[in-house]
Amino acid sequence: MANKTGEHNLPVHSSVGGDGVHREWSRFKFPRSLINYGILLGILLFFSYSVYYLNIPLERIMGMFGRLGDLMADRYFPPDMDYIVDLGYLDAIIETIQMAYLGSLFGLLISIVLGWFAAHNVSPSPKYIYPIARLLTMGCRSVHEMIWAILFVTILGFGLLPGVLALTMFSIGFSGKLFAEEIESIQMGQVEAIRAMGGNHLQVFVYGVFPQVRVAFTGIAIYTWDVAFRAATVVGFVGAGGMGWYLKRNVMQIETERVAAILISIVGLVVISEFVSAWARIRVSKAK
Amino acid sequence: MQTSSVPLTVDDIVRLRRKKQTVQFGFYFILFILVLWSIQATVIDDTDWERIGSLADIGKSVSHFIGIDFALIPNLLGPTIETFMIACIGTILGLIICLPAMWFGALNVTPYKPITYPLARIAMTLSRSIHEIVWALIFVSAVGLGAFAGILAIAVRSLGFIAKMSAEAIENIDPKPVEAIRAMGGSNLQVMLYGIMPQVLPVILGIVIFEWEINIRRSAILGLVGAGGLGLVFFRQMNTFNYPGVTTVILAIFGLIVVGEITSHYSRKALN
Structure with a gap:
């Protein structure tokens, strides 16, 4: 105990070398504290410059809340609930769910392979295949799902297929990285055993790697579906089918009460899907 | 959870395994049917194959x-900087509006x-649950076109995750x-500042x-949706059918994101 207090016995006032210099104790010593303040100052300067560069009307910020409130009360307020129980709209909801389901399924199937290639420890060729697979997952991830949707709509035309493909790309980017990270953290014992028995790369993956990551993969897959559904609600905005198309149409026609109703339905569905995914993930992690 | 002391017989084990297998099989079967149904509805019925044409056309x-x-x-330089700044200010604003949400949303405080x-x-x-595009639409109608609407959309959208x-x-x-701070007679604010903040x-x-x-x-x-940055350039290139320009913008976005990812990787490493 004495040792312990001795360690932490940092005096509030310390006299250095007995010459009685009065010093305040501070958490960081001299060069470190200067660097910290320097970084903070740099960040602050950058932000003030950005506010100036982007021409942000600071004086309008206060008035904004009043206007937002007015906007909500005047235009969005009684949401047109009849519109979203319409048969056509319900059809669009089912289409959205199907789109998210298919997109995440295709994406997951592809990213199981990509994740295997992009994991450094079991990749068939760490020198050539590994960087390519890494680049592919990163490319899929860095392009936003809306941009994928726009690109596929220009190539394939309007409809659900470009939506499914956009969500596929999105899911590859989302789950490929998680899969690769999961594979990189496995125990290498089984892998080495199968390698020592003369198993080829596919056998190593199927018998050494996959059984170890099966449960984690299932959890990630469910989560991917949940996120893909969230993205699926708006990819229709650029013509890729589903609820987004209804949203776009009503926004363009300034049918704000219908927009409010659509937003309510999106939030409701996302909350439901979140609950389902949380429940399923708990079930999976319990079942092991 | 060992409730019964009677050991399982071989028959029991076989029966349990069969039951589990049946459940699993049924589950996979349902998934498979759902896949078929979805493919039927989305890819086959809803796609205009004549518009797409042959593989050569694609x-x-x-x-x-x-x-x-x-x-x-x-x-591209100006819009790239603008996009970067929108992301930075939006994140900081998100953190600021997120502080009360954090405080209210943690059960113990x-x-x-x-x-x-x-x-x-x-x-x-x-x-x-509301996509950033939709947030941006709402804010564009409230504060007008420009970077400010984008910043607000980013801030509101990042509130959920951060909080x-x-x-x-x-x-x-x-x-x-x-x-310890409560016992010393610290007020709620002091507990917040000296007890919780340094830890989190x-x-x-x-x-x-x-x-x-x-x-x-x-x-x-x-x-x-009119909130400035690289997206506006992208949209303009798309509308003028300048497809190489579209590729260029996407590459610029890619480069910006790579820079962001590297910065985030190293700064998070420095934090630990």
Whole structure:
């Protein structure tokens, strides 16, 4: 105990070398504290410059809340609930769910392979295949799902297929990285055993790697579906089918009460899907 | 959970395994039927195969995108900086509006549980479940076109993630420093500042940096609804059918995101 207090016995006032210099104790010593303040100052300067560069009307910020409130009360307020129980709209909801389901399924199937290639420890060729697979997952991830949707709509035309493909790309980017990270953290014992028995790369993956990551993969897959559904609600905005198309149409026609109703339905569905995914993930992690 | 002391016979084990297998088989069968149904509805019924044409036609459409429009590159610098700044300010603003949500949303520090806790949870769910495009639309109609609407959209959109993760971090703190400060007669504010903040600050900073990285990606598309940045250039190139220009913009977005990812990786490493 004495040792312990001795360690932490940092005096509030310390006299250095007995010459009685009065010093305040501070958490960081001299060069470190200067660097910290320097970084903070740099960040602050950058932000003030950005506010100036982007021409942000600071004086309008206060008035904004009043206007937002007015906007909500005047235009969005009684949401047109009849519109979203319409048969056509319900059809669009089912289409959205199907789109998210298919997109995440295709994406997951592809990213199981990509994740295997992009994991450094079991990749068939760490020198050539590994960087390519890494680049592919990163490319899929860095392009936003809306941009994928726009690109596929220009190539394939309007409809659900470009939506499914956009969500596929999105899911590859989302789950490929998680899969690769999961594979990189496995125990290498089984892998080495199968390698020592003369198993080829596919056998190593199927018998050494996959059984170890099966449960984690299932959890990630469910989560991917949940996120893909969230993205699926708006990819229709650029013509890729589903609820987004209804949203776009009503926004363009300034049918704000219908927009409010659509937003309510999106939030409701996302909350439901979140609950389902949380429940399923708990079930999976319990079942092991 | 060993409730019965009677050992399982071989028959029991076989029966249990059969039951499990049946359930599993049924589950996979349902999944398979769902796949078939979805493919039928989306890919077969709803697709205009005549518009798409043969594989060669698809190849032709894709080949339009190959190439880089070098004339566009000097015009990209401004929007790239703008996108980057929108992401930075949006994240910081998100952190600021997120502070009350964190405080209300953590069970152990929420001021009045029956009201403030659900309030914070609703705010988090709303923020996470509405897409950034939709937020941007709402803010564009409230504050007009421009970067400001994009910043607000980013801020509101990042509230959910930051607040949820930070509230979890606050719930998992070590309660001893808090008790010590309470015992010394510290006020609620002092407990907050000296008991909780030092424990969660590194975690929250890590979360914010992670969210910043995602926000760069988001801010790159907000131009689609008139909120400035690279998205606006992208949309303009798309509308003028300048497909090599589209590729150039996508490469610029890619470069910006790589920079963001590297920065975030190293700064999160430096935090630990």
